[in-house]
Amino acid sequence: MEFNNNIPIYLQVIDKIKQDIVSGKLKPGDKMPSSREYSYELGINFNTVARVYKELENEQILFTKRGLGTYITESREQIEDLRYRMAKNLIVSFIEGMKQLGYSKKDMIKFIEIENNNIERIE
Template sequence: MEWELNSKEPIYLQIKNHMKLRIVSGKLKEGERLLSVRDYASELKVNPNTILRVYSELENDGLIITQRGIGKFVTDDVEKIHNLRKELSIELIKDFISQSKNLGFSKSEIINLITDMYEEES
């Protein structure tokens, strides 16, 4: 497992958010088959009902689909995945801006910080 569950939020929500990130980042590709409920629960050492809930919510969100008798798959709706990636990025940016304002940074200082960090990461 490439990440650790914590006790700060419900386990199912941590798993759901992690799967969303794997989908939007391309680590789980469009149309890729997911592990069975039992296999994923075993891998994460959680109750299968937890994974069942995660899969159900992701399916309700349109991020995964069920092919009866075959399994569950990541949606092949590229636009849906792109929109989710954009939504998640906007949430991160809003949080960053809010926290930066609370620290006393001005708009231009925030923009400069982002520009500097982007260039350092490139």
């Protein structure tokens, strides 16, 4: 994983894990590597990884089984909720950005439809 040193690294790792969960790369109940192993894998500081795990546990996206390790939540609701929140963030920043460029709601929606069709055609 490539990192952008201009933004806190722990945030980037958190985003990546969330993406992987939502996209299905990481399945509910999957075991995460230990903090140490994960820090080797990513080539980053151990304490950063520890912080990532702690924050994701606070958000109830990861949980720790005492003595066994850290796991992805098995709760479908949690994951759906995460997916929703991530999508919402994207939409909110999209709307704000487009507003700044002077697009109206109608034009925004039209634009989405056009570009979506374009993308689907390529796929």
